[in-house]
Amino acid sequence: MINEKVAVLTDSGSDVPAEIAAKLHIFVLPLQVNYKARSFRDGVEIDAQTVYEGLETEVPTTSLPLGSDLTDLLEKIKQEGYTRILGVLLSSGLSGTYNMVRLAAVDSPIPMEVLDTKNIGIGSGMSAIKAAELANAKVPYEQIVALTKKAIENTKIFFVLSTLEYLKRGGRIGKVSAMIGSAFDIKPIITCNEEGIYTTVAKARGRKQSLRKSVELALEYAKEASSVTLSIAHGNALADANEIKDEIVSQLRSVSNVFVGPVSPALGVHTGPGLIGICVQKD
Template sequence: MNKQKTAILTDTCCNVPEAYAKKYDMYVIPLKVIYKDREYLDGVDITPEEVYESLSKEIPKSSLPDGEAILSIFDKIKADGYENVIAITLSSGLSGTNNMIHLLSKDYEGLNFFILDTKNISIGGGFHAIQAGRYLEDGMSFENICEKLQNEVYKCKVFFVVETLEYLQKGGRIGLVASLFGNALNLKPIISCNDEGIYYTVAKVRGRKQSISKTIELALKLAGDHKRYNVAIMNGAAKELAADIKKEILPKLPNVDIFIEEQVTPVLGVHTGPGTIGIGVQILED
């Protein structure tokens, strides 16, 4: 346990790699993947591959964790001797998880909570959890970490492109992304989260190859000449493409602090489908 007696709580859709979750003793709340006749815990008893393999038969739904599961994790944190909790969740504009934690923490005795709405998805939230761990490791106080994390919310962005908008549409997560792109024109949107944490179209280009190139361009532009930044390449059943992108962009990113290459969780895979590529950039220093 750290000297600050501060625990980090996050959810599976923040996509924190297991190595970092273990390093900083994070507590992780799994969301749910729900089929007609069964349900699974995100990344616990179902894999992304299993989700993709079953999409032709049934597109499952996703759900936020139930209150009992969240309270159980609160109890575990308290039993482990912690006094403070930094809870970091995916965007409240995409899930009710953040609000659920807010509601349950209000009446929970024995723990002091700070709940960060990352306004982001996947590693865009996970980077904040990792940074919280690093700040604790550096001995920063609970209060200072909370202030720093809040100020850093808009210094992190994920640009992603999907093979098809079908899954975002069926999952009701289309946000401000125009749902009707001309198939004849083969227009592909590059998607991110806006300041309210809702999906929107950053750019639209013609064709898959061009959409990947534009996503790379946007990520490199965001990193720019900043002195330090974290970078991640996320994929949904597109590991080879992610590896190719890594070879292309890393030489152009001389100031990378942390680099992460990871597959999105099953719940995120439900909403984005196979072939998804995302590039996340978190600015650490201007």
């Protein structure tokens, strides 16, 4: 179709930094962060710092976006003159958001396709960013879809958590053992497997060693690529995030772009403070 205008839709659990979403005109559907007293739109009505500060008082839950928010967002996209929508969403193995949006696509006011990144956080968001960059460059729609699918296949994230407590509480533990020896301070390095479920790829003793191991895994994943995009996500751990960014950039000449940013409140609920995520997308 000539003169197509393609909208990219993602969810707040994909952790696209707000400034990048604004710059690339990415439409973000907020998940819900639920306290006993009320619920908040993720990243809109509550931030991750607020979640962390309140964890000792109450650990909230998360839930799917409001149906009305999705309906309103699809209508907004139509009103802004877009002719197609490409949804790039966090793993269906970790959230029902993908299925929610996929079902809504049937009744979307304009043609809509939805991709499951089988990833979480910025591991999902980097593929949404790639799709939006292509859309802004006026790349034909079918090519945007094909290249975004390729980006999804070439994206990997490695997480280190200070504790598995919140992941266990939220029921998102996946194939990660919640019994890993806390007495010995053994920490898993977590990624998403081919089904988009959390799994352990390595273990290390203590935070320093686990961060070092996650850097090694990221470097190993990126070593054959001629160009990579690097993103470091953190849960109230900006100093660690910047240190890791500098270390990887100094060792990996193929880095063409770098993002550093906080995780969404919804992801923070399940991971707690201290999280570091290293994401590599092979271009």
